[in-house]
Amino acid sequence: MISLRDVHLTLHSNAGPVEILKGIDLDVAAGEAIGLVGPSGSGKSTLLMVAAGLEAVSSGVVHVAGRDLHTLDEDALAHFRREDVGIIFQSFHLIPTMTALENVAIPLELRSDNTAEKRAREELVRVGLEHRLDHFPGQLSGGEQQRVAIARALSAGARLILADEPTGNLDLENGALIMDLLFELQADRNATLVLVTHEPTLASRCDRVATLRDGRIESIGAPKRRRKATGKTLAEARAK
């Protein structure tokens, strides 16, 4: 699903050029879940942006979902994200003026899907929010907002889920429930998951974990001890 070869990224600022990625090689197979861990500034989120086609690399080769991102222009990259990528953010980034249903429908509407509303509704039911369809983000708890964000990321059938610290703004219990949901949906759809996190325990639920430091992959491999889900059901989560 993802193939990065000798990827370098240098950003230019007033203080001079800053090299953020320094020769990254990484392969992620379809259906695999990989965790990216490392200290702040190590390049985790940047690597996510590169995989989403939001940041163009300075050198190297980026293949995602069978596409060479370097050859795509801005519009083609937008279409690529629309078709294949779902992104989940730490701060949810729901559009505050739209209801939960409308937020989830957007990726489908952008694809001119006539069944956008119906499918968005199904996604929200799947994440246990059928009673919050017409609520605006400001009327939802943090956990609910993140569930809406997950539904949105998956509503258009994305094959690649990019999650940037999805539990960073949630308490431990909610965070755990969200991760259960995310892994469950990823497994159900056989989607590929790239999870950026500071939490080694969360990363250990992935198939593999890559540790980044100073723009390089320091280590990569299966987690030492694979963590399990919390075991709580969606109904319990909803009650919570």
Added chain:
Amino acid sequence: MMREPTWSTVLAIARRDLRGGLRGFRIFLACLTLGVLTIAALGSLTAMLQSGIAKEGRAILGGDIEFALVQREANADERALLDDLGNVSKVATLRALARASDGDTPALIEIKAVDNLYPLVGTFETVDGQHLESALAQVDGYHGVAVDDTLLARLDIDIGDLIRVGTADLQVRAVIAREPDRLGSGFVFGPRVMMALDALASTELVQPGSLVRWRYRVDLGLAGESDRELGNIIEATQAETIDSGWRIRGRTHAAPNVERFIERLSFFMTLAGLTALIVGGVGIANAVRNYLETRTKTIATLKCLGATGATIFRIYLSQILILAVIATSIALALGALLPVVGVTLFSEILPVPVVAGFYWQPLSVAAAFGILVTLAFTIWPLGRARDVPGAVLFRSIIAPIRKWPPLPYLAAISASMIVAATLAFLWYPDPRITAFYIGGTLASFILLWLLSLGLMAFVRRFVHGGSPYSRLAFRNIHRPGTPAPSIILSLGLGLALMVTLALIDTNMSRELNASIPEKAPSFFFLDIQTDQLQPFQDIIAGESASAEVELVPMLRGRITHVGDTPAEELTVPSEIQWALRGDRGLTYEESLPEGSHLVSGQWWAPGYEGKPLVSVEVEIAQGLGLDVGDNITINVLGRELTAEVANLRAVEWESMGINFVLVFSPSALRNAPHSHLATVVTEPEFEQAMLRSVNASFPNITAIRVKDALDAVGNLLNRLLAAIRGASAISLMMSVLVLAGALASGYRARMYDAAVLKTLGATRRNVLTSHVIEYAAYGFVTAVFALIAGSIAAFAVVDYIMELPWAFDLPIAGVTVVGAVIMTLVLGLATSWRALGAKPARTLRAN
């Protein structure tokens, strides 16, 4: 190929995004509504006036066609020609003096002598409902007159009293309530006195060469019902009377002077409205940029969800257009309604007829300007919004996008501007002024943009050191994302507009209150017969030994040909078209008149008796394409007179002495029947006695006090001035709105700076000091620009459009600029004060 979302999807997303409220669009809506409203309301009002004049054309003219002659009546053949066309009513108009029969102080009056068919069209009304015929009838040996009520006050008389006009005593029988053809009578200096033609004859005012205008109004009946038929009849009669000096007007041009005045005033006001809209356009751009800044995260989110740049552009363009349509609709509704309410409320005191109603043409033009200006000013920020990267959601600080929008967007901006300019050329009557206006506006934008770049570069390069707060102020000017360009553009345009209007105002006020030149005459005396010349001079000398009298022969004539080209076929600059419009004063002189000097050619020799020669004022000659040796033909008293241009002459009109555009060699006109014109310069204390003596001895001589004439012109200018002040008020409102929008564009950055500085221990005063320095720098550079650009624009309006003398008034311009800069500082500091009032912790957390 990937499909882009349909317009209905785009509109749905745009609508949902607007749920956040219109707070960010308040300035956008205000600027657009105010600008479109100004153009729509002025356009509607003009259309109502023009329509009123057109509809009342027959009444204003007094018939379907008016045939006018100066200084002579129609002869029998001519009268027969007119009688063949339809019912003919004969009217004579002239200026004269009137006094109470038992008083001795005369007043200037405007006589209208009518036959018993008057008015052919429309209704004449007296205050007490008396019929005109009975009011003017001869009773007990006295002809009756109907007068304006101002004459009663001026002569201290009442109904039934006698007034002396010329050599006749006439009885005042009625006060005029409504004179249907007054508007078509042209500029008036005194109150109207209506009398019968017989009564005019009894006054003996009509002497050879007297300035009497004989008007024959024809009611064509069914034959001239359509404007085309009317045009054909006018054309046919023009061909038959071309050499007779007739001035022919149809009902479709019943009051050309008024129409011209309305057109001119409307043109100026609409340009002022358009300027307000363009200045407002800067406010619109600022508002849209500020709004899009608040939508950055939404745009980035949409990008991450797969929206293309084009989709983003369409979503936000839809929002802008929805709001533009709302603002324009409100403006059009108000623009259509307010003039109707205004003219309905004030119809009684309006000097011209109006047809209140809905006029789609000016409203469409206003709407088109509104939408085009919106597009021209919003496509740029919208084009930049499409480039907001999705990566914004991953990084807390992203440098603002500085690159230019893609080519299609720049092309769309250019297209909007070109269409707006084309519309201006099509809609406005004077392409030269319109071109100047468009060029000036473009130049202002470019200069202000360069000025902002220059200021930023200068500060970056040369201004270092100083206190930490001054350093902060100067860094604010050139830091990434600085609001300097938008503040300088907004402030510069607003200031320049205010300076322009202030200087126009001051020039017009000066013209209004102009002290009469020291050597200016006290009186113009008209219609002095040749045999009255010596006794007239004796009377003047008897009243004041020091009085200076200048006498010249005076005739009226109309230029009919320049070389072999008929005057109607000449294309001449607008500023000299008046010279071809109707009759002009002519004279003959043995030598070069005072107050003028030769520019080319030679003055004729004393006693010259050869073929007719003429001296032509140089600017008119240039406008007509005349040079020494060319021929010009004048119709004087129904006869064609062709003269060779002997010389060109520059005239100092400001001296207010007697001077004429055309001065002939004496032999050319000496034998034509004519009267004389005199100017008398005397001390004010001798004026009343002099007036009384001349009137007592020579009732046919008319005196016009220069002060009264200037007052009459002043009334007209006062109306213009009121219009200018209206435009100033609108532009002031617009400038404040635009400035507020520009300052708001830096508000978020200021909030952040203030929070950081306060956290580091800076007081509000420290931060304010830095802001004062920054705003003062903006104020200084824009003030310099506004002084120069505003002065040039005001000069163009005063000199070219209003054709008034121009003088630069530094104190007024300076006070305007300083006042406006203080306003900027106050507005800016008010914005800063809000920013400083915010709790630092909240601001820092939000960032």
